[in-house]
Each structure stands twice: as structure tokens, then as C-alpha cells.
Amino acid sequence: MILEAVMLQVKEGLENDYELAFLEASKIISSMKGYRSHELHRCMEKKGKYLLVVEWDTLEDHTVGFRQSPDYQKWKERLHHFYDPFPVVEHFEKVVQQ
Structure with missing residues (x-):
């Protein structure tokens, strides 16, 4: 399992539109191959800041399967104009579990 983590900054005044x-x-x-789950968290201290966490089966499910799909273009059209600055996407693998 791979964890995709993205810190997002939404342009001021567009938070409600972004959430919708x-x-x-x-x-x-959620319809993509290798997708497991996702969560969007709103920051309590800084308006317009969000954390997106997505679980994928493999890194390639995200970087190839999703990012190189026609559906990714739809995702971009719906969401990317909300961000300033454009976010950095990072991937993590679990090293400790309790």
C-alpha cells in the first residue's frame, strides 16, 4: 500500500466551491484501478489549507494508472484552478505499524 499525501492551498474565498x-x-x-480510499482534511489554523491523503495499491496505480488516464484530465479541470501555489505530491510507504 502506498500513501499519497498532498498539502493544498485553495485560493482565498473559494473554499466552499472547492469542497463541493x-x-x-x-x-x-474512487473509480480508478488500485484506489483504496481517500480523505480530505481542512486545516483548523490556516484558512484555505487542506491535506489530501489517498491510499493506492501501488505507486504506479497513481503515477501511471491515474495520472496518465483520460479521467485525470477531468480531475484537473474540476480542481486544479483552485490551487495557489500548485501543490507538491509526495508518496509514502509504511515502515512501522502498531
Whole structure:
């Protein structure tokens, strides 16, 4: 299992629109091969800041299967115009579990 983590900064005043657009876009990502789950968290200290966490079976399910799919273009159209600056996506693998 791979964890995709993305810190997102949404343009001021667009937070509600973003959350609604994200709900709609969630249908896209959740239909992809290798997708396990995702969560969007709103920061309590900084307005417009969000944390997106997505679980994938493999790194390639995200970087190739999703990112190189026609559905990714739909995802981009719905969400990418909300971000400033554009986010950095990082991937993590579990090293300790209790």
C-alpha cells in the first residue's frame, strides 16, 4: 500500500466551491484501478489549507494508472484552478505499524 499525501492551498474565498467540486471529483478518483480510499482534511489554523491523503495499491496505480488516464484530465479541470501555489505530491510507504 502506498500513501499519497498532498498539502493544498485553495485560493482565498473559494473554499466552499472547492469542497463541493472535490466531492464531485471524488467519484473520478474512487473509480480508478488500485484506489483504496481517500480523505480530505481542512486545516483548523490556516484558512484555505487542506491535506489530501489517498491510499493506492501501488505507486504506479497513481503515477501511471491515474495520472496518465483520460479521467485525470477531468480531475484537473474540476480542481486544479483552485490551487495557489500548485501543490507538491509526495508518496509514502509504511515502515512501522502498531
